[in-house]
Amino acid sequence: MTQSLTGRMINGFDIADADELDASSRDLVERRGRVLSTGYKLLYARPLHFVRGEGRYLIDADGHPYFDAYNNVTSLGHCHPVVVDAVTRQVAKLNTNTRYLHEGLVDYAERLADTHDRALTRAIFTCTGSESIDLALRIARTATGKPGVVVTENAYHGMTMAAAEISPSLGTGVPLGAHVRVVPAPARGATASEVGRQLARAVAAAAADLERHGIGFGAFVADSLFSSDGLAPEPAGFLREVRNVVRDAGGLYIADEVQPGFARTGDAMWGYQRHGIVPDVVAMGKPMGNGLPIAGVVATDAALDDFGRNARYFNTFGGNTVSIAAAAAVLSVIEEDGLLENSRVVGARLLDRLRVTAARTVMLGDVRGAGLYLGVDVVDALGQPDGERALDIVNRLRERRFLISAMGPHGSVLKIRPPLTTTADEADELNDALADVLDEITGGR
Amino acid sequence: MTQSLTGRMINGFDIADADELDASSRDLVERRGRVLSTGYKLLYARPLHFVRGEGRYLIDADGHPYFDAYNNVTSLGHCHPVVVDAVTRQVAKLNTNTRYLHEGLVDYAERLADTHDRALTRAIFTCTGSESIDLALRIARTATGKPGVVVTENAYHGMTMAAAEISPSLGTGVPLGAHVRVVPAPARGATASEVGRQLARAVAAAAADLERHGIGFGAFVADSLFSSDGLAPEPAGFLREVRNVVRDAGGLYIADEVQPGFARTGDAMWGYQRHGIVPDVVAMGKPMGNGLPIAGVVATDAALDDFGRNARYFNTFGGNTVSIAAAAAVLSVIEEDGLLENSRVVGARLLDRLRVTAARTVMLGDVRGAGLYLGVDVVDALGQPDGERALDIVNRLRERRFLISAMGPHGSVLKIRPPLTTTADEADELNDALADVLDEITGGR
Numbered sequence: 001m002t003q004s005l006t007g008r009m010i011n012g013f014d015i016a017d018a019d020e021l022d023a024s025s026r027d028l029v030e031r032r033g034r035v036l037s038t039g040y041k042l043l044y045a046r047p048l049h050f051v052r053g054e055g056r057y058l059i060d061a062d063g064h065p066y067f068d069a070y071n072n073v074t075s076l077g078h079c080h081p082v083v084v085d086a087v088t089r090q091v092a093k094l095n096t097n098t099r100y101l102h103e104g105l106v107d108y109a110e111r112l113a114d115t116h117d118r119a120l121t122r123a124i125f126t127c128t129g130s131e132s133i134d135l136a137l138r139i140a141r142t143a144t145g146k147p148g149v150v151v152t153e154n155a156y157h158g159m160t161m162a163a164a165e166i167s168p169s170l171g172t173g174v175p176l177g178a179h180v181r182v183v184p185a186p187a188r189g190a191t192a193s194e195v196g197r198q199l200a201r202a203v204a205a206a207a208a209d210l211e212r213h214g215i216g217f218g219a220f221v222a223d224s225l226f227s228s229d230g231l232a233p234e235p236a237g238f239l240r241e242v243r244n245v246v247r248d249a250g251g252l253y254i255a256d257e258v259q260p261g262f263a264r265t266g267d268a269m270w271g272y273q274r275h276g277i278v279p280d281v282v283a284m285g286k287p288m289g290n291g292l293p294i295a296g297v298v299a300t301d302a303a304l305d306d307f308g309r310n311a312r313y314f315n316t317f318g319g320n321t322v323s324i325a326a327a328a329a330v331l332s333v334i335e336e337d338g339l340l341e342n343s344r345v346v347g348a349r350l351l352d353r354l355r356v357t358a359a360r361t362v363m364l365g366d367v368r369g370a371g372l373y374l375g376v377d378v379v380d381a382l383g384q385p386d387g388e389r390a391l392d393i394v395n396r397l398r399e400r401r402f403l404i405s406a407m408g409p410h411g412s413v414l415k416i417r418p419p420l421t422t423t424a425d426e427a428d429e430l431n432d433a434l435a436d437v438l439d440e441i442t443g444g445r
Numbered sequence: 446m447t448q449s450l451t452g453r454m455i456n457g458f459d460i461a462d463a464d465e466l467d468a469s470s471r472d473l474v475e476r477r478g479r480v481l482s483t484g485y486k487l488l489y490a491r492p493l494h495f496v497r498g499e500g501r502y503l504i505d506a507d508g509h510p511y512f513d514a515y516n517n518v519t520s521l522g523h524c525h526p527v528v529v530d531a532v533t534r535q536v537a538k539l540n541t542n543t544r545y546l547h548e549g550l551v552d553y554a555e556r557l558a559d560t561h562d563r564a565l566t567r568a569i570f571t572c573t574g575s576e577s578i579d580l581a582l583r584i585a586r587t588a589t590g591k592p593g594v595v596v597t598e599n600a601y602h603g604m605t606m607a608a609a610e611i612s613p614s615l616g617t618g619v620p621l622g623a624h625v626r627v628v629p630a631p632a633r634g635a636t637a638s639e640v641g642r643q644l645a646r647a648v649a650a651a652a653a654d655l656e657r658h659g660i661g662f663g664a665f666v667a668d669s670l671f672s673s674d675g676l677a678p679e680p681a682g683f684l685r686e687v688r689n690v691v692r693d694a695g696g697l698y699i700a701d702e703v704q705p706g707f708a709r710t711g712d713a714m715w716g717y718q719r720h721g722i723v724p725d726v727v728a729m730g731k732p733m734g735n736g737l738p739i740a741g742v743v744a745t746d747a748a749l750d751d752f753g754r755n756a757r758y759f760n761t762f763g764g765n766t767v768s769i770a771a772a773a774a775v776l777s778v779i780e781e782d783g784l785l786e787n788s789r790v791v792g793a794r795l796l797d798r799l800r801v802t803a804a805r806t807v808m809l810g811d812v813r814g815a816g817l818y819l820g821v822d823v824v825d826a827l828g829q830p831d832g833e834r835a836l837d838i839v840n841r842l843r844e845r846r847f848l849i850s851a852m853g854p855h856g857s858v859l860k861i862r863p864p865l866t867t868t869a870d871e872a873d874e875l876n877d878a879l880a881d882v883l884d885e886i887t888g889g890r
Contacts, residue, residue: 031551036550039758040569078539101487121480128761160605173757286761304484
């Protein structure tokens with residue numbers, strides 16, 4: 001079993017290896033090193049230098065196409081023509097803020113609300129998932145008067161100070177807030193009611209502990225897929241009991257839908273819907289504008305009431321006319337091209353194929369997923385998480401021009417997220433590449 | 446003297462007045478009311494519904510052009526062709542994040558660093574000014590180990606939880622953090638050394654108070670123009686003593702350049718440069734991409750060292766390829782079209798003209814500004830701040846299709862920010878419109 005990677009970036013380039021790069025990449029790496037914060041990291045043992053994007057491909061400076069099965073931002077594929085067209089037209093026409101009337105903003109807010117549970121009536125637009133989580137926390141604190149937050153043990157919720165304080169996966173260099181309690185990630189391989197009961201009990205205990213310390217329980221925040229905890233999509237429904245416990249303890253349930261949202265899971269537009277629950281606040285981000293910065297929250301009237309009345313909130317770029325045009329195009333493409341259904345069908349096929357591949361080797365353990373968000377456990381001879389091996393697989397796939405990464409507390413879970421437009425053949429291509437890499441490793445190459 | 450407006454939005458539309466709107470605006474207002482947070486506000490007593498932007502004009506649904514002398518986001522003018530072209534080309538080619546190599550990112554970071562003092566070597570990109578301030582606070586807390594922050598009494602620094610906690614102008618609905626101390630805004634009408642000494646003394650006392658409470662002094666944060674405090678541009682240089690006090694007390698100096706940055710003040714690219722100081726961290730935002738969401742910080746090596754090593758920071762959309770293309774175009778236009786010089790020259794002319802106008806009426810008091818950021822005190826018969834009159838002037842100008850707003854703790858300072866491209870004739874046009882409005886009021890119309 002490898003050491004926990006919590007806090008270190010999974011699959012990051014080590015600058016000590018810069019000498020092994022080609023001249024042009026080395027030059028860029030060195031210039032980055034001088035002018036950007038040392039906190040900036042590159043992906044993969046050999047970083048990539050892309051100059052063009054088209055559908056599922058990112059194309060490097062030498063013209064080589066890479067199958068981008070990692071990117072959940074451009075989830076319609078790179079440079080999707082409908083989004084490009086919407087942005088191109090809007091940026092030349094008008095780009096302004098939400099303090100003037102504009103149909104685009106209102107139309108989009110209505111369409112977005114229609115995809116959510118009917119209790120989630122009101123939207124606020126921001127620019128990033130971090131801002132959405134941060135805003136959700138402010139809403140919860142205002143509504144409950146209590147700052148305490150409960151999250152899972154390797155959660156990641158964002159980069160603002162308030163979001164980083166509830167993100168244990170950032171590691172010991174980023175202290176958790178004194179108002180934060182962590183609970184174990186959902187258990188695996190049990191029934192929905194068992195998983196749910198266990199998680200619910202832990203959340204109830206954490207909430208009680210916050211009350212006992214005089215901090216008070218304000219909110220439970222969870223990524224409905226538990227991505228950074230290593231992916232826990234199944235069995236759908238296990239969040240029901242947790243949701244009830246949160247309500248009973250007087251806190252708000254904040255669904256972090258930055259990863260599972262916008263049809264990624266195949267079963268529903270939103271991850272919480274797979275579980276049959278209704279959160280108080282939902283935070284959205286990443287794929288919302290297929291790459292244009294736009295994010296936001298929707299919330300119930302009750303949750304937003306105090307905040308809306310007492311706390312002026314104006315986000316200069318949040319809901320700007322161009323980002324809204326991109327977001328509206330994304331919703332249209334998801335709907336018109338049936339991408340929710342495609343995510344479900346192609347995701348299920350890829351899950352099956354990956355399970356067949358995993359059954360052929362001792363290196364792979366459990367394979368799980370919802371729609372086109374899939375995780376594969378990489379394990380050592382004792383069946384324990386093997387982050388080093390996972391990293392090796394990720395980098396060998398990169399050499400074959402397939403982009404995935406790894407997740408989980410040990411970085412041992414292959415993180416596979418091809419675009420929502422992936423076809424059955426493309427899914428097979430991805431699985432075949434993984435099978436080839438495993439053969440390569442087995443063959444000692 | 447009118448009541449302090451701190452906490453209420455200045456120049457906001459009152460939804461009780463919806464009946465007075467035309468049918469299409471009323472419909473949009475009602476739909477906004479149903480689907481957006483009640484916290485969303487519209488500008489002006491009669492909200493505006495724009496459908497197009499071109500240069501200094503915003504054009505409403507009836508085809509009427511409004512001179513936008515309020516917008517410091519699209520500070521090159523609306524839909525500037527160079528920016529539109531850069532975005533149009535990049536969005537069709539590649540939009541990805543900073544974890545791959547890309548020349549655009551590195552080129553821009555280098556060009557941006559070149560506009561700053563040479564000690565400010567390293568950049569981090571975010572999406573909004575709020576994220577930049579929030580990040581600056583995280584950097585300061587990591588570098589000093591102390592959370593205490595000192596700000597001015599009506600400061601506004603952003604909308605994340607951490608930024609809102611240091612923004613007294615948001616009012617009592619948004620509590621200040623227990624780690625926050627406020628000092629009076631810079632005095633008016635004194636010499637640089639007097640203003641500086643007064644502010645420095647207050648900052649030193651606040652820093653000592655933070656230490657006395659065991660919180661510790663981590664940072665002083667100030668908008669180099671003190672916009673929300675009512676604008677205090679002069680005399681340049683008064684921040685020098687403050688800067689020294691902050692250093693002596695062991696905190697970081699965070700310059701909030703979201704308002705004064707990118708040539709707005711005419712004297713220098715950055716507001717802090719007018720004062721001859723070098724901050725530890727600089728937060729940038731608004732006009733950086735002429736409307737595309739992009740923002741960031743630059744910092745000294747010493748300030749960033751701990752944070753860069755210990756705290757992973759990845760902002761999904763921060764420094765994305767398309768926003769960087771927009772930002773690079775903005776820098777090019779500022780440089781190639783001599784907009785810093787234009788801001789200085791035309792700003793000085795507008796300041797002169799506004800002073801002549803102010804001298805003709807008892808309604809206006811002090812007129813001040815730096816470059817194309819100008820403020821005019823609106824006063825009552827006793828010379829006290831008159832926010833109601835200011836609002837009346839703002840709304841009468843809006844009826845004449847000139848857009849400005851008001852600022853300051855009483856909302857009594859006219860806030861005038863025409864684009865950096867404003868010509869002398871256009872400046873005169875703006876001043877003439879104000880003079881006409883004053884005549885109209887004097888004539889009892």
